[in-house]
Amino acid sequence: MxxxxxxxxxxxxxxxxxxxxxxxxxxxxxxxxxxxxxxxxxxxxxxxxxxxxRKRRRPYPPVRPKYRNPKNPAETWSGRGRQPRWLRPQLRSGRDLDDFLIDQA
Incomplete structure (x- = not known):
């Protein structure tokens, strides 16, 4: 300019x-x-x-526990997500996951 x-x-x-x-x-x-x-x-x-x-996520019903800690029955696990701390050492020592199943009777 x-x-x-x-x-x-x-x-x-x-x-x-x-x-x-x-x-x-x-x-x-x-x-x-x-x-x-x-x-x-x-x-x-x-x-x-x-x-x-946005689609809202459908509500899922609560999942019942499938496994229980024999040393502390208050500790349970549904089988979903990460394995709990009480279960990992048990499995490493040779125990089977079925040993911790809760009776569904």
Whole structure:
């Protein structure tokens, strides 16, 4: 941009130019702000719709214990997930998992 002609302008002409530029900038910023706010509103609506449309995980019934610690009958295990601490050493010592089954009678 050639700025040499600014040197030939008077203070009043520069001030008028400044006001015109500031007004034009404010106008463009207002338009851009409105566009960004509309875009943000659409994104928020899409996020809300996604959140509402997410499938909820079905509730699973509680699983009954299948195995019991013979040394402490209060310690049980359903057979799901990680093996409990009381069971691991028993299995390493050669015992079978069926040795810990709870009678289903």
């Amino acid at each position: 050639n700025t040499a002609h600014f040197n030939s302008l008077s203070v009043d002409e520069l001030w008028i130019l400044h006001q015109e530029v500031a007004a034009k900038l404010a106008q463009k910023m207002a338009v851009q702000k409105a566009q960004l706010e509309e875009r943000l509103h659409r994104i928020e609506l899409a996020n809300e719709a996604t959140r509402l449309n």
